Amino acid sequence: MREDQRRARIMAAVTAPDTTAGAGELVHRLCRFAVDEMALSGCAVVLMAGAGSASVLVGAGPHARTVTGLQMELGEGPCLHAYASGIPVLLPDLAADPANRWPAFAAAALAAGVHAEFSLPLTVGPGGIGTFDLCRDRPGMLSDDHLADALVAADIARDAVLYQPYAAGGPCMAELLATVGADRIVIHQATGMIAAQLDETVANALARLRAAAFASGRSIYDLAQDVVERRVRFDE
Amino acid sequence: MSDSSAGRRIRPRDPGQGQQRGSGSREAMLAQAFVRLADTLASDFDIVDFLHGLSEDSVEILRAGAAGVMLADGRGGLRLIASSDERMRLLELFELQGAQGPCLDAFSSGRAVQASAADSRARWPVFAPHASDAGFRFMCAVPLRVRTSVIGALNLFRGSDEPFTGAEMEIAQAMAEMAAIGLIQERALRERNLLTEQLQAALSSRVVIEQAKGMLAEYLTMTVDDAFTLLRTYARDHNGKLSDVASDVVDRKIPSAALARRPGRQS
Numbered sequence: 001m002r003e004d005q006r007r008a009r010i011m012a013a014v015t016a017p018d019t020t021a022g023a024g025e026l027v028h029r030l031c032r033f034a035v036d037e038m039a040l041s042g043c044a045v046v047l048m049a050g051a052g053s054a055s056v057l058v059g060a061g062p063h064a065r066t067v068t069g070l071q072m073e074l075g076e077g078p079c080l081h082a083y084a085s086g087i088p089v090l091l092p093d094l095a096a097d098p099a100n101r102w103p104a105f106a107a108a109a110l111a112a113g114v115h116a117e118f119s120l121p122l123t124v125g126p127g128g129i130g131t132f133d134l135c136r137d138r139p140g141m142l143s144d145d146h147l148a149d150a151l152v153a154a155d156i157a158r159d160a161v162l163y164q165p166y167a168a169g170g171p172c173m174a175e176l177l178a179t180v181g182a183d184r185i186v187i188h189q190a191t192g193m194i195a196a197q198l199d200e201t202v203a204n205a206l207a208r209l210r211a212a213a214f215a216s217g218r219s220i221y222d223l224a225q226d227v228v229e230r231r232v233r234f235d236e
Numbered sequence: 237m238s239d240s241s242a243g244r245r246i247r248p249r250d251p252g253q254g255q256q257r258g259s260g261s262r263e264a265m266l267a268q269a270f271v272r273l274a275d276t277l278a279s280d281f282d283i284v285d286f287l288h289g290l291s292e293d294s295v296e297i298l299r300a301g302a303a304g305v306m307l308a309d310g311r312g313g314l315r316l317i318a319s320s321d322e323r324m325r326l327l328e329l330f331e332l333q334g335a336q337g338p339c340l341d342a343f344s345s346g347r348a349v350q351a352s353a354a355d356s357r358a359r360w361p362v363f364a365p366h367a368s369d370a371g372f373r374f375m376c377a378v379p380l381r382v383r384t385s386v387i388g389a390l391n392l393f394r395g396s397d398e399p400f401t402g403a404e405m406e407i408a409q410a411m412a413e414m415a416a417i418g419l420i421q422e423r424a425l426r427e428r429n430l431l432t433e434q435l436q437a438a439l440s441s442r443v444v445i446e447q448a449k450g451m452l453a454e455y456l457t458m459t460v461d462d463a464f465t466l467l468r469t470y471a472r473d474h475n476g477k478l479s480d481v482a483s484d485v486v487d488r489k490i491p492s493a494a495l496a497r498r499p500g501r502q503s
Contacts, residue, residue, distance in 0.1 A: 049439035124432045125425065162431045180439065185446050189460050192450025192486065202447050202486050228450065228460065 001145075006152045013037075014156075023164035023173035024058070027157045031060035034134055034153055038146045041114070041137035042066060045122075045157045047130040047180055048083045052188075052206060054130070055181035057161065063114055063135050070108045072184065073220045075210050077105040079131040082119035086128055088151075089119045093139035104214070115139045120150060122158040132157055183221075190224035197235040208234060262297060269293040269411060276418035277425055287318035290415045294392060295320045297411075298404050301372060301395040304328040305415075306339050307380070307388035314343055314388065323370050328391060334362035338377035342389040348405050350376035367393065376400045378409045380416040387416055441479030448482035455492035466495045 001009075014029040031043040042063025048054045056068050071077035078089035081101075094106045094115055109117065116136040121128045132154035134142070142150065164173055187209070195205035209227070212234070213220040226232040272289055291303040304319035306328065314332060319325040331337030337360050338349045353373050356364040367375060372393040380388040390412045394400065400408075445467070452463035470490075471481040484490040 047435070047439060049436035049443075053439050053443045055439075124428055127432060129432055129435055162428065162435065177435075177438070181442055184443075188443050188446030189450035189453070192447035192452075193454040194450075195447070195486070196451045196454035196492075202451075228453075 001148070003148075003152060006148060007156065010149060010152055010156060023160040024176040026164075027160050027173075027176075028058040028060065030153050030157050030160075031058055031064070034150060035061040037149065038134065038142060039136070040134050042133075042135045044068060044133045045130065045161070046079055046083075046133055047161070047177075048080075048128075052203075053181060053184075054079060054083070055184055057130070057176060057180055063112070063137065066112050066114055067109065067117055067119075067133055067135055070105060070112065072187070073210065073213060074102075074104045074108060075207065076102045078102065078117055078119040079133055082121045082131045083128055086121050086123050086126070088121065089117075090141070090147075091117045092141040095139065109135075113137050116141075118142055118147075118150065120154045122154055122161070124158065124162065129158065129161060186228055187220060187224045190227035193227055194234045197233055205234075265293070265297050266407065266411075269297060270414055273411065273414040273418050276422040281422055283419070283422075284318060286418070287415070288320075290390065290411065291318050291320040291324075294390060294408060294411055298392060298400070298408055299394070299396075300392040302327075302393045304339070304391045305380070305388060306332075306343065306391070307419075308343070308386070314340065317388070324391075324393065327366055327370050327372075327393070330366040331363050331391075334360070336360040337363040337391075338375050339389045339391040342377035342379045342391075343386060346379050346381055346384075346386045348376065348378045348409055350374070350400055350405060352399060371395045373397060374399050376405060376408065378405065378412045380412045380419070382413065382416045382420050385420075387419060390415070437479070441482070444486055445479060445482040448485040451485060452492050452495060456496055470495045 010030075010033065013033050014026055027045050031045065034040055034043040040061055042059065042061040042065075044059035044064045044067070045057040046054055046068050047057050054068055054071055056065050059065055067077065068079060071080055078091055082089045094109050094117060100106065114135045115138050118134040120132045120134075122130045122132060132150065134150055161173060161177070187206075190209060191202050191206045194200070194209055195202045198205060198208065200208070209224060210220060213223045216223070223232065227234070272293065276286065287305040287307075291305050294300065294303045302320050302324035304324045304327070305317050306314040307317050309315045316325065316328045316332060319328060328337075328339065331339055338351060338356075341349045341359075351359060351374070353364070353368055356367060356375060370393075372395050374394040375392065377389050377391045379386045380390060390408060392400065392408060445464075448467060449460045449463040452458070452466060453460045456463065456466075458466075467481055467485070468478060470476070471478045474481070481490065485492065485495070
């Protein structure tokens, strides 16, 4: 199938039944389309501006936010790599060797029930704005046809985010963009507080927060909440 | 090629030279011109340089005396961007000033226009005398067009006693369309890069603002909400952007104590 035909087919699938849906609704439907069509357990459009800011714009499936959440906790993983390199990362079996590039991530993802992860960069010229992430609760490579669909869906999502923030209809992209990363606020605030406590850079403070969460087996969100509410300090 | 002016091959124009050139030579020049017209996506792209290249190439390939390029200014008007020489620049300014002439007609109709000196006196009575005074006997203009959108026009003038042939008009139109495609691609790329930068800046400024709130809350022993009020007040008092102030706080370029003081308020 030619790429323009593929694009037309996917656009038809995500714009039906009402063609007046806003760009926000459109990217949401792209994720649902991918989950249904490719039997995924999660799909998400992840936006990034540097490694510390990866946040899910929209997602579908039970594992929609799992992979991005783990990468925030651990500071490593395939989406960060796909974003930074501009090259897709395809991990059909997280229990297998290639996944060992990110051992902490692979172990945590498997524990959360994610067995395969595919991260496609949303590229713009030489840079990018994030990733289109697909994951499955069982190992196995995407078929060529599904991979081709996913690449086209990633392009559609990228264009919707970049070009249609104020397009009319449905939930508009600008409103969605305004909420991106809202769940990370507590981590960034805690990072600032820890940086002050330790007289450190924010990058090192975030690394300390991650390490402490990992070492104690707690979620980084819970630990950050304790820091912001002054139940936990890092300088004692 | 590091020297772009050398790449454009500006040679002295000997009136007889065009006749002696074989057809292969014109084809080769055309091929080279098309390669230059396609080259709009380089990081150091310069639109004025690019359109000067178009006017110089069209003069050489079409054996015209002079050429100029005008582009739409986004408000329905045209703006002179490049011309092959000073005489042409003045002529095109007269065209814009008098709001009549081949370039304006090609732009507004989206079609190629050509005229002899006699035709031009009837069609453009204000403009035509300026063209005659400059020594031009034939003139033509073709739109810079991609499908239905017209973004400007290329104007060609000839002082010799030969009208532009149909084949020459076709070549001029092809060069103008090629230039238009290149310009539209370059605009799309520039727009996309700008949108990307804006999106990335919005995302990263949210992160740094939250970090600065946490840092101030810790240094000044206050709530994060009060820290945010201090950040905003400081940014307003210093005419700074909130994200810039936040970034300076996080980098310790602004000491947190400075935000606790309110300048300009005498108690």
